[in-house]
Amino acid sequence: MSARGTNAVRAASVRGRSTDAGDDSPLRIVDIGHHSHDVLMDAEVAFWSLIARNRLDDVLADGPLIAAWRAKRAAFAEEMDVLRFRLTPSAVYFNPTERCNLDCTYCYIPADMRRRGQHMGETEMTAALDRLRDYFRTTVPEGRKPQIIFHGAEPLLNREVMFAAIDRYHDDFRFGVQTNATLLDDDAAAFLMERGVGIGLSLDGPVAEIADRTRRSWGGEGTYAAVIAAMERLRGYDGYNVIATINQGNVAELTRLVELFHAHEVPACMLNVVRCTQPAAETVRADDALVTRHYLAALERSHALYRATGRKLVVVNFANILISILAPTARRLMCDISPCGGGRSFFALAPNGDLFPCSEFIGLPAFKGGNLFQDRIEDVLASPAFRTVTGRRVEDIAACHDCTMRHFCGAPCPAEAHEMNGGMDQTGAYCGFYAEQASYAFRLIADGRHDDFLWDGWDDGTEVAFSLDLARLSRSTPGVGGEGSSWITG
């Protein structure tokens, strides 16, 4: 079956079926593939309840759950509106150079730019961070620091300028570096760890033969050995993670990759599907069904390793989907929400000052919203280029508008949808995969396993907005709650 055929089959189940309340009711019953439970969902406000199938009739007969949902619906809608439309930026993907010493198969930055592009000089770096600091003082709540993620291309090619900036602006920003690890020597690793800088590495396979298929230098030399060496330098540092980009060449190796990360005590990883924004990336894209099968197997393996050792390897992009279900406003990543975070909770800065909604757009001149050195950031955020991205709502996408998982997926990614499928009103490349991830997340919650997949303290700073009142229910009818039951409704 083709990927799009797979998507069509899956789409039918995630739309759910109507309740007896009729088609006008926003409630849908969704089969998530669990052996005993379905999800009752009001997708518009991201409300859900897992219900044993033999209790569905009880619950839907206007019982306490339905009453509590009605009472809280407006508050849930307001919360989703804030999350989706009223955030202001708090982070920048900051490219201190256009150049890269690698020529990875799927890179979204044009090859000529990576080979012959420019570095940002110290003067420009200072001017850029001064402007960003002044802007964020107007948008980021007091007591929090905005985040600067040095990104690429390969930021360590411009190491001296970048490191000087980290020292100069340490009171103003939290810093992170995403690097291919080839230049992360002992001194660089020590510098970053001593300053608490977040570090992201990239590795696509559990052995060199696989990892080096996609990530290699212009001369064809792979990066596997360098990344393993870097992981050893960073062992014990909890501020780093490793990203694997899932593609045809490594999709069957995700479980072994998780085992490798866990063995090296990597605290967190991301298993990101390759984005098909550039045509070359689409040539290595793996089929949805294949990605789903191996991705879920890798998650299960990470869980088994945790149960065996007591040490978690958090798969952050999946954890984020779990959190988007458990506490929508506590999510940390903003790809799987619509509109995505591009241009509204973060934006990307090219070395010449050009601003884009996300790094994914840096190779697409039509999405340049302005220039940091010439334009006001507020005006850039309001530019047509940015508005095209920040105005992309999942409700406006024909394939998504009635999907119950739409606020746990967000139809990522706009750059991919635009370049691969022809417009912002299209889905991206992995509809079926995202639907299965959300269904799997619900199954974990039903089985009480979800906390094992989340980092400790993920809910610090959150409060209960809606929950069963166990104390009172224990004095009444077990299960659905009878007379005398109540709900905490925030």
Place this chain on the structure above:
Amino acid sequence: MERISETTLTPPTQTTEDRQPKAADIIASRRSCNADGTGLSHYILMDKTPRS
């Protein structure tokens, strides 16, 4: 998360129905927080201040 359950959940290691714990009949929960000042893309996590 608060749950209604009459059984103590144990960590399952298999997905077969007969080896799974009995799930609570009804599970419903939502937590909330101020969403301002957070949110990155798929590239990096900086959720907490690292410790070396």
